[in-house]
Amino acid sequence: MQLSTLLYVLNIEKFMLPCFTKQFLGMDCPGCGLQRSLLFLFRGEFVAAFKMYPAIYPMIALFTFLIFKNRFQLKHESNITFSLMFVTSAAVLINYILKFI
Template sequence: MQLSALLYILNIEKYMLPCFTKQFLGVDCPGCGLQRSLLFLFKGEFVEAFKMYPAIYPLIALFAFLLVRNRFNFKHESNITFSLMFISTAAVFINFFFKFI
């Protein structure tokens, strides 16, 4: 609740970066919706965040693992990293593909 109030007070939505691909070419880029999805996450609206940008959760898992692996050693670190990168990339491009259907 406090984070939501802080976001409202700071009015973060007016500082969001525009999508230049959408402005100049008129089509969404593979990252369109990521900022709004993060904003939904900060507000605690997890389903809305997924609806806005379905690749948000694989990307969070990837970045969380990358941060944790710097602190701890994992036996199959490279395999886990590759798998999370593959899943994240696939989720981004599947989302991008379904925007055009």
């Protein structure tokens, strides 16, 4: 069974959490769109995932590297971790600022 078929069968969209910041304050938070972006990724819609939440790919790279560095000893792992964290944070902030422009 393919992952997209499994997601359709489970109807995972019914279980997505609402954004409490948007509900109470009426404005998006820096993480708005992350769940839907992950759903697009699971469906194989990579461009739609990027359009929904552009920071998804740096975030995936960061978490993948963090898992990878726990298993293997790397020479410059602190520099790589810092760089990936910086790029991910910058992507989140830029995306958040562009939502209001």
